[in-house]
Amino acid sequence: MTQSDPKLDRTPPSVRNDLHAIADFPFPAWVPDWARRAPSITVAPPGPRSKDVVKLDKEYVSHAYDRVFTFTIDRAAGATVCDVDGNLYIDWTAGIAVMNAGWGHPSVVDAIRKQSEKLVHSFANDTYFDKEAELAKILSDISFSGKLKGTFFGNSGAEAVGAAAKLSTYFTKKFEFLSFHGAYHGRVGPALNFTSKLKYRFGFGPMNNVLFTPYAYCYRCPFKMEYPSCDMYCMHYMEDQVMNLGGSTGSLAAVIVEPVQGEGGYVIPPDEFMPFLRKFCDRNNALLIADEVQAGLGRTGRIWSSEWTDTVPDILVAGKAVGGGIPLGAMIAKPEIMKRWRPGAHSSTFGGNAIQMAAGIAHINAIVEEHLPERAAAMGEYVLKRLRELQDKHEIIGDVRGRGLMIGVEFVKNRKTKEPLDITQLQVKCYKKGLLTLTSGTYGNVMRISPPLIISREFMDKGIEIFEDAITELERESTPQQPAVVTQPQP
Ligand SMILES: Cc1ncc(COP(=O)(O)O)c(C=O)c1O
The missing domain is CATH 3.90.1150.10 (Aspartate Aminotransferase, domain 1)
Structure with missing residues (x-):
């Protein structure tokens, strides 16, 4: 197709x-x-x-x-x-x-089989590969009507998160990040930095360029308040307390957030949450990174869970379902941000791998067409x-x-x-x-x-x-x- x-x-x-x-x-x-x-x-x-x-x-x-x-x-x-x-x-x-x-979707299986007979490793670091361009276009088409355009392909969710962190610091020339209690973004490099749980961080450090603030987890509100009478106090706490008294150096590059928290307990924040973060980032000249690794690609009833609140992030991170079972991570950004990266700013030997791209195209097409x-x-x-x-x-x-x-x-x-x-x-x-x-x-x-x-x-x-x-x-x-x-x- x-x-x-x-x-x-x-x-x-x-x-x-x-x-x-x-x-x-x-x-x-x-x-x-x-x-x-x-x-x-x-x-x-x-x-x-x-x-x-x-x-x-x-x-x-x-x-x-x-x-x-x-x-x-x-x-x-x-x-x-x-x-x-x-x-x-x-x-x-x-x-x-x-x-x-679905496991064993025939179009995905067929795409992998056909591609593997022709070319497995696309060597796409140094050559061009048609399916890499095709999948990048598909991802742009399904991302807020093309508002995100420009994809970096890696091999996992955590790798895509790492790419997003690197692009954010490069673009903003700032180095601090804001993440959330209960957040899970992976377990290597910057992704582990953004992951909050002691169980995953224990024994590894130092990690010191990330501030954490409460997620809008209303069932277990740390402030013992109730929505909507709380007036989204957690967001005001983030802005007034964490950013002023929580150890910030005033160099916020980006907020990284799961629009629906995954490992944190499938937490659905109130509808004001993502738009508040959007405005907060704009006020602070920081980027908004939506981690859609778990919630993305149709799972929540939208292609991206950020669509539920019409929140367009600056950078979107995809993983898991994006490769239809083949390891694949994708970091998609607004063109004016992605274009700022100089050639060679980031790379992966297997980025744009032939099997990944073929499987990704088939899987996303199946999700959309069906x-x-x-x-x-x-x-x-x-x-x-x-x-x-x-x-x-x-x-x-x-x-x-x-x-x-x-x-x-x-x-x-x-x-x-x-x-x-x-x-x-x-x-x-x-x-x-x-x-x-x-x-x-x-x-x-x-x-x-x-x-x-x-x-x-x-x-x-x-x-x-x-x-x-x-x-x-x-x-x-x-x-x-x-x-x-x-x-x-x-x-
Ligand atoms: C929201 C989120 N981000 C990032 C990751 C990390 O992805 P990976 O395990 O492919 O590195 C996960 C994995 O569960 C996740 O749920």
């Missing part, structure tokens, strides 16, 4: 109105029969074949990878993951928000409604929030005190029953629901059933048992 193809409708989802056509949400026809049969647990996971691999892995692979599931993945299709022991799992993870158009953002928006509304019904029945569900298919369910021991509930066992229970989920949040107590956007309603319903079963079991196990009343034999 080429750019000039009239079928490729790049009209922003917000102005289309074809949700009725997808109301029943069946799987697309290409999803194979075997992948429609999940969940199917035939061997209690981890099965023997999985265990063999785990043993080898534990001996030779770095322990830095902190695996959640104990099975060994074999193949995947649609919204189903199959392990080497033949168990089929409903996938609510999309491989951490990567496989937006109206997956709209599908995610409509399905998300349905799922939120079902989850709120669960919340009415289960006291341990403190909050349900989301946009599109980026949904968080926050668990608490007590709804009043909001004391976080450890949900590791909930995740394990779901997995053993055939549902893959991931956790997130400052306290790891938020279940994130981020399935492939092509997931069927039937699979969501089956998943919700498993989820509820697991919640009920967890509640039963965590309720202190009354000691059995022993009746003394009467004399």
Whole structure:
């Protein structure tokens, strides 16, 4: 599919109105029969074949990878993951928000196969490559009607964040950054600098050119205020307190923000949040970097989650889904900013790699042509409604929030005190029953629901059933048992 193809409708989802056509949400026809049969647990996971691999892995692979599931993945299709022991799992993870158009989407697979037969390494550092230019144009077309134009390609989200940091300092000639409590931007270089959680920073330093300020996480407002009567106090705190008393040197290059926080707990800030940051950056001659690595490419019901508030960032960072499962990061900027970089200002041996570009083009075209953002928006509304019904029945569900298919369910021991509930066992229970989920949040107590956007309603319903079963079991196990009343034999 080429750019000039009239079928490729790049009209922003917000102005289309074809949700009725997808109301029943069946799987697309290409999803194979075997992948429609999940969940199917035939061997209690981890099965023997999985265990063999785990043993080898534990001996030779770095322990830095902190695996959640104990099975060994074999193949995947649609919204189903199959392990080497033949168990089929409903996938609510999309491989951490990567496989937006579904595992094994035929156009992506075909593009990778065809490209690999012709050219694998495009050597694009030193030559020109047609698909690199094509993908950069597609990214511009889908980014605020071309307002962002000029892409630097790297190999991961963190690398794209690093490129954004470098471009910001180069452009503004300033060096300070503002990031948020709960932010996750990656774990190498500047990306780690912008990531807030102690767990990820512990033992690494010094990191001293970043100020942190509270995110608009209303469920756990650090100021114990309530929206909207708070009048977005967190934003005023940022401006009055953090920027004046928080150690700034007055050299703010950029604010980096996730328009919907991912690892921080699928937090949806109020609609004023992003526009406030836009104005704040303009007032401070600083750039606004929107990190769309997790929330981007249709997940929230828009191509970019920043579109929900019509906030055009100066720099946008994409990763995860952008390569359709092939490692790819992209940093896209306003042309007047990107053009300022001198040739050689930044580089990556594999930037613009042939397989990355072919897969990225096919994946984004699939997302747009198959109206997956709209599908995610409509399905998300349905799922939120079902989850709120669960919340009415289960006291341990403190909050349900989301946009599109980026949904968080926050668990608490007590709804009043909001004391976080450890949900590791909930995740394990779901997995053993055939549902893959991931956790997130400052306290790891938020279940994130981020399935492939092509997931069927039937699979969501089956998943919700498993989820509820697991919640009920967890509640039963965590309720202190009354000691059995022993009746003394009467004399
Ligand atoms: C918002 C956000 N930014 C950046 C990253 C880092 O991406 P990567 O793991 O590809 O380096 C992630 C990864 O989870 C993310 O969620």
